[in-house]
Amino acid sequence: MSSTSFFADAAGLSRRISHDSPRLTMIVAMLCVVGVMLGFGSNATSWFGIVFSGTQPQPTQALPLTALPFALMVSAARVICWFAVSFLCALAGAALVFGREKPGRVALALLEIVQAVPIPAFMVLALPVCFGAHGWLAGHALTGEILIGAPAFAALTFPMMDAAIRAHQKVPAHLVLAAHSFGLRPWPRFWRLYAPFGLPAVVRSIGHAMPNVWLGLTFAEVYAGMKQLPLSPGLGGYAVSSIRNHASLAFALTLLATGCLVMATDFLIVRPMRKWGQRFDKGSSTRSTSAAFGDIPLLGRMFTDGSRLLRIVGNLPLGPAPKATVLDDPEKTPRIIALIIPALLGVAGLLACEAAPNGLPDPDEWLRAGLLGIGEMLTLLVPLGICSVVLLPIAVGLKRWADTLMPAFRFLALFPAVLLFPLVVALVGPESPFSPLLFVGLPFFLAFHLLIGVQDFPRNLQEVTRAYRIRGWLRWKTILLPGLAQSWLKGVHRAFFWGWNAVIAADMTLWGTHISEHGLIGRAIIDATSRGDMAQASLGIMVMTLLAMGSEALIWRPLGLYVRRRTTGQTMETS
Secondary structure: OOHHHHHHHHHHHHHHHHHOHHHHHHHHHHHHHHHHHHHHHHHHHHHHOOOOOOOOOOOOOOOOHHHHHHHHHHHHHHHHHHHHHHHHHHHHHHHHOOOOHHHHHHHHHHHHHHOOOOHHHHHHHHHHHHHOOOOOOOOOOOHHHHHHHHHHHHHHHHHHHHHHHHHHHOOOHHHHHHHHHOOOOHHHHHHHHHHHHHHHHHHHHHHHHHHHHHHHHHHHHHHHHHHOOOOOOOHHHHHHHHHHOOOHHHHHHHHHHHHHHHHHHHHHHHHHHHHHHHHHOOOOOOOOHHHHOOOOHHHHHHHHHHHHHHHHHHOOOOOOOOOOOOOOOOOOOOHHHHHHHHHHHHHHHHHHHHHOOOOOOOHHHHHHHHHHHHHHHHHHHHHHHHHHHHHHHHHHHOHHHHHHHHHHHHHHHHOOHHHOHHHHHHHHOOOOOOOHHHOOOHHHHHHHHHHHHHHOOOHHHHHHHHHOOOOHHHHHHHHHHHHHHHHHHHHHHHHHHHHHHHHHHHOOOEEOOEEOOOOOHHHHHHHHHHHOOHHHHHHHHHHHHHHHHHHHHHHHHHHHHHHHHHHHOOOOOOO
């Protein structure tokens, strides 16, 4: 090869790397997350001290039935408070990058990776900070609430912030030009231009995030109850107390109270907000805020008054005065400036890990964690395939009763399956190799989305089936499978990632004095956390994160493109 062609190829590669910002941004974001997680895990014990000693906590006296209403109020207060905190933090995070394309891309790449971190892992990572011997928050009055709320905060904040930033990037250019021509200051420009696009997207993301919110919050309460951490017991802690003391009535009432709380939150908060967000969809009729919340008079009045207050706040002339700029000038912030902070964080984390007593993980540790993670992933993918084969004909047969069954399956998809895992362990035995996820959680998600697909099945395809008397396998091959493919894929995709989030919780299931012995990488993370070995726990969490990203890129995205191409003829992914 001549020197001229070599330098030409090098220049072409440099241009591809420099101009292919999504790829470069994803690499830097991956470096940041991996470096920070390894650096934190390797130094957590030396920074914050040991969390748990080698001795197991002794069972305490069972909580009386009169403590159940207090536990219900504690869990309800936690949900509402962390819901409000997450909403405000998501909007604040999106506001930091609004109107800036390149920082927004970096933020989206980071959020995509952080959302792949299992939800219970945020409580595991927060343990040293909150309950380490000399942790930053040790002894603070809100330490326990921060630990309990960490998974719920992550489950809500990151999807909402991601949705807001993506909506901001879709603001039409002519509206941006109009905002500049009117000379609006940054705050009125954000509130009048970006909030109308971002808020509906944020509201829509809340409905998808709620199953993970309940999973994370309940798991944190259950874990705190099992380790007898000094904090107010919620419904999860009350369930642990009743299970340890074999109080069947108290456990049944806990399940009932949890179901009531889930439905009340869905009816009073999630559904009205989703109905309000639908006002901005194309073809929807414009409704006032009070009309959107008309089913709940108190909330309707609150949101009406809140909207008036927000209009006043949105008109405040906050921020520097606008300056005259050339409209076709490129963005002043170079890409390298937007990437340098996460890159430095990643490098600093790797250096901190190298400087730790144990140093970087050995290849044997990487191999072991990777094999455990792949094995755990197979234990989810194989049952999902079996459930698909079993549930698809059942969903088609239940089409006539789909409208009646939908609320029940929606409730089962929202209900925190962590509280149902002990029942499964009691039935199959604590030494069973089968995860409770195979019996509760995964089938509910898949059945819920299959019923949605059956409910929305095109009527013209049904008429074609009857008119041409298409029956048997030909009916499934040409009519039913293509019509249900999109709903099946959505259900399998969400069920897999919900199960991937719940793996850590499922591998730590308590029934009486017995703890289940199943699980692979989830069990390894829980055991490492109990030993105080945060380096191994962080390594397992990072491996789960990388495997989730890999499955999205190698399994779910190609499968989605294939289904879309076979059912709609589209060859590219649409937004």
